[in-house]
Amino acid sequence: MALTIYGIFASRAVRPLWTAEELGVPYTHVPTPYQGGATRTPEFLALNPNGHIPVLVDERPEGRVVVWESMACALYLARHHGKGDGSDIAPATAAEDAEALRWALWAVTELEADALCVLMHRLGLPPERRDADKLAVAEKRLRVPLRVLDDHLAAAAARGHDYLAGARFTVADLCVACVANWARPSQELMHSFEHVHAWLQRCHARPAYQRLKAAAKTQG
Numbered sequence: 427m428a429l430t431i432y433g434i435f436a437s438r439a440v441r442p443l444w445t446a447e448e449l450g451v452p453y454t455h456v457p458t459p460y461q462g463g464a465t466r467t468p469e470f471l472a473l474n475p476n477g478h479i480p481v482l483v484d485e486r487p488e489g490r491v492v493v494w495e496s497m498a499c500a501l502y503l504a505r506h507h508g509k510g511d512g513s514d515i516a517p518a519t520a521a522e523d524a525e526a527l528r529w530a531l532w533a534v535t536e537l538e539a540d541a542l543c544v545l546m547h548r549l550g551l552p553p554e555r556r557d558a559d560k561l562a563v564a565e566k567r568l569r570v571p572l573r574v575l576d577d578h579l580a581a582a583a584a585r586g587h588d589y590l591a592g593a594r595f596t597v598a599d600l601c602v603a604c605v606a607n608w609a610r611p612s613q614e615l616m617h618s619f620e621h622v623h624a625w626l627q628r629c630h631a632r633p634a635y636q637r638l639k640a641a642a643k644t645q646g
């Protein structure tokens with residue numbers, strides 16, 4: 427079996443890249459950027475008609491599987507390339523699978539748009555294009571899902587658990603951490619949610635994530 431992941435670290439492609447790295451599965455990384463036209467070639471559009479990264483291609487004995495949508499890529503990798511025995515980040519039980527599915531979907535529906543707004547208007551856009559009003563609205567709205575996440579982590583901590591689905595880091599944490607990370611430039615917001623803040627630091631300190639980050643720096 428051969429896996430290929432298209433997309434760069436500084437994008438939603440980090441979701442499948444980090445998952446593959448955590449699982450320790452061999453994969454080929456094609457660092458396709460999202461700017462400059464590489465996602466609009468006929469070859470790329472044949473993989474993902476949306477013209478977005480990431481795309482995951484899994485060459486399997488029974489045939490090629492192409493996955494797009496970053497959360498689907500991460501969940502697919504965990505489900506089909508994880509051990510499923512609780513020794514890695516893949517769900518090992520129906521309950522863990524439910525956690526992974528619900529938190530991944532929650533992250534893209536409840537968190538992503540406002541977290542991206544924070545990232546862009548605090549950091550990503552040139553200063554003259556940043557909009558303080560948009561930023562203020564996004565930061566206010568984010569307080570609702572971040573309260574849900576913080577309460578969940580606080581309840582887990584009371585049971586001696588450091589992560590969303592229990593005692594170990596799973597793909598549920600990875601999916602949410604990738605999105606919540608975009609809100610980190612808003613330090614005041616993050617410091618209002620101490621459990622989220624500490625959990626995000628734990629997630630991003632993981633060797634698999636740090637390896638990818640270091641590799642991205644050397645790729646330029």
Ligand SMILES: N[C@@H](CCC(=O)N[C@@H](CS)C(=O)NCC(=O)O)C(=O)O
Pocket residue numbers: 437438439460461465477478479480494495496497
């Ligand atoms: N919902 C999609 C969004 C994918 C997406 O928008 N990717 C961006 C990079 S993070 C992209 O490829 N943008 C290029 C474009 O839209 O032309 C996912 O999660 O995979």
